[in-house]
Amino acid sequence: MKKNQVCQRSGVFRALLLAALLAAALLPLSACGGGNTETVIVYNWGDYIDQSVLRDFEREYGIHVIYEEFDTNESMYAKIKAGGTAYDVAIPSDYMIKRMIDEDGLIKINMDNIPNYVHIEDRFKNLSYDPLNEYSVPFFWGTVGILFNKTMVDEPVDSWEILWDKKYAKEIFMLDSQRDSIGITLKLLGYSLNSDDADELEAAKAKLIEQMPLVQAYVGDEVKDKMIAGEGAMAVVWSGDALNMMLENEDLDFALPREGTNIWTDAMVIPTTSRNPEAAEKFINYMCETEIAARNCDYINYSTPHREVLAALPEELKEDIRFYPGENDLAMSEYFEDLSAMLPVYDRIWTEVKAVYE
Numbered sequence: 001m002k003k004n005q006v007c008q009r010s011g012v013f014r015a016l017l018l019a020a021l022l023a024a025a026l027l028p029l030s031a032c033g034g035g036n037t038e039t040v041i042v043y044n045w046g047d048y049i050d051q052s053v054l055r056d057f058e059r060e061y062g063i064h065v066i067y068e069e070f071d072t073n074e075s076m077y078a079k080i081k082a083g084g085t086a087y088d089v090a091i092p093s094d095y096m097i098k099r100m101i102d103e104d105g106l107i108k109i110n111m112d113n114i115p116n117y118v119h120i121e122d123r124f125k126n127l128s129y130d131p132l133n134e135y136s137v138p139f140f141w142g143t144v145g146i147l148f149n150k151t152m153v154d155e156p157v158d159s160w161e162i163l164w165d166k167k168y169a170k171e172i173f174m175l176d177s178q179r180d181s182i183g184i185t186l187k188l189l190g191y192s193l194n195s196d197d198a199d200e201l202e203a204a205k206a207k208l209i210e211q212m213p214l215v216q217a218y219v220g221d222e223v224k225d226k227m228i229a230g231e232g233a234m235a236v237v238w239s240g241d242a243l244n245m246m247l248e249n250e251d252l253d254f255a256l257p258r259e260g261t262n263i264w265t266d267a268m269v270i271p272t273t274s275r276n277p278e279a280a281e282k283f284i285n286y287m288c289e290t291e292i293a294a295r296n297c298d299y300i301n302y303s304t305p306h307r308e309v310l311a312a313l314p315e316e317l318k319e320d321i322r323f324y325p326g327e328n329d330l331a332m333s334e335y336f337e338d339l340s341a342m343l344p345v346y347d348r349i350w351t352e353v354k355a356v357y358e
Contacts, residue, residue, distance in 0.1 A: 040279040041066045043076060043090040045266070046221055048140075050299035053292050060286070063279050071220050072177055080105070086273045088280040091139050094265050095179075095336035098129035102338065106135045107270040113281040116288030124265060124305040128335065136267035137284050140302035142239035143263050143325065143333065144180055145256045147246075152233035157255040160188035163234060164207070169214045173226065173235035176218040178350035179336055180262065181208065184236060187259045187332075194337040198345070205349045212356050227252060239323055240302030247301075254322050260332025263325075265305070 042054075046069040054065045068085075070076040073096040080087055080100075092100070100106045111117055117137060124138040148157050152171065155162075163172055175181050183193035185204040195201060216232055223235050228248045237245070242254040268287060270280045286292055293306040297313075303324055304310055310318065321329045339346065 037064070038062065038276065038279060039064045039066055040088045040276055040283050041068070041086060042283065043068050043070060043080070043085075043087045045069065045091060046071055048091070048266075048300060050295045053287075053295055056292075057283060057286050061279075061282055063282065065283075073179075080271050080273060083273065086275045087271050088274040088276050089268055089283050090271055091266050091268050093336065094127065094129040094267070095338045097136050097267060097269055098338040099340055100269065100271070101130065101135050102340070105272055107272055107274060107277055108134045109137065109270060109284065110281060113278075114285045114288065116285050116290075119288055119290060119293070119306050119308055121305050121307050121310070127265065128337070129265075130267070136269050137288065138265050138267045138305040139287065140240065140297075140300065141263070141265040141305055142303050142323075143256060143330075144175075144184065144236060144238055144261050145242065145254055145322070146234055147227055147237045147242045147252055147254050148234045149227070149230060149232070149249075149251050150253055151230075151251050157234075157253075158258050160184050160257045160259055163236070164211050164214065166214060168233050170216045171233035172211075172215050173217055173219050173223050173232050174211075174215050175223075175236045176220050178346055180236065181218070181353075182346065182349065183262055183336070184257075187257070187261065190259070193260075193262055193334050194339060196339060196342045196345075201345060201349055205353055208353045209356050212353075215357065218354070218357060238302075240300055243301040243323055256322060256325065256329070256333075258332070260330075260334065263330055263333045263335055265335075 040063050042065055044067070054067060057063070058065055070079070073092050076090060076092055077096055077100070079085070080090065097106070111133070114137060120138055124141065125133050130136045146157050146162070182201070182204050185207050186193050186195050186200060189200070189203055189207060191197070191200045191204070219226070219235070223237060224241060224245055226232055227235050227245050230249070230251070239254070246252045246254065268284045270277050274280055287296070288306065290306070290308045293304060294309045294312065297304045297306070297309050318324055
C-alpha cells in the first residue's frame, strides 16, 4: 500500500507516527553502524509491514535487518525446511505454526524478553496452535471473503455460491492457495474446511472443477491491481487486502459469506534456523510497541490484535463486522488446523483441479 493511503484513510495515527519518526531522528547516527555486523533475518508475507519500522529498529538497536518475503505458508515452510538461510524471525499462519512446533522447527520464545506481549488481546492467546503461548506472538489477524465490484454485481453477496454463478463467467478471481480455495468450497458444501473425509474432499474437487470455466485466473498479490482496475467482478481475498483495495476504488465492497469462512492469525515465531534468537526477541518485542504496531496497522489495514491500537481505531472501523467481526459473527467460521497427514490427498486434489485450469 502506498504511504499516501494512510492519510486518505483516517490519519488517526498521524501523531503517533510523527512522534515515532521524531524519536528515531534524534537517535545517535552511530547506532546504525560503527562496524556492528549483528543481523536479524526476517521472513514475512509480501507487503506486510511498514518498511520504515525496519529502519527505525536498526537505528534503535544497531542490528541490521535482512528482510525477505514469501507468498504462501507452504512456500515459506519449504524454504525454511530446506535450510540455507538462517531465518531468525518468520511470520506464518496458525496451522503452519502448529506444524512447525510438532516438527521441532521452532524455538521457544523467552517471554520475559517480550514485555510488550501484555498489549496483545486475550482472545489471541492460548489458541489451539500454541496453547501455552510458548512459540508465537500474534502479528495480525483476519478472514477470507469475497471482494466484489458493485457496478458489476447487483445482487446480495452473502454466499460462496455466487462464485459459481454463470453470469460472471471469466469475471471471477480465485486464490492460488489450496487450503483457501478447497476450504471455502468445503464450507459451501456444508463441510468443515478442515475436512479429512475422502468423499467430502472429492466433492469439493468436483465443485471446483465445475467452477473452472467461470474463473478468469487463480491469483496471488496481483489480484489487487486487477480488482482496483476493474478487471473482474469478484475475487476471493483476505480481509486486509480487501480494505486496501476498497480505499483505492470506491466501487469495491467486501462480504463474509453466511456459510462461514477461515479466521486466521499470523504470528511471529523463531525458527530453529536462527543464529541470533536474542535479536529475534528484540525484533518481536519492537513490533508489539504501541507506536510501531499502530504504524503497521495503519499501513497494512489488517485487523490488529494489539489492545491499545484497537482502542485508537475509528469507531466506524472497529464496529465494522467485515473487518472486526465478533464471536457471534464468526460462529460458522473456523481456524485452519494442521492437516499434515492429509497433505498428499490435498496436494493430489489441488493438482487435479489446477490441471483442468491450465
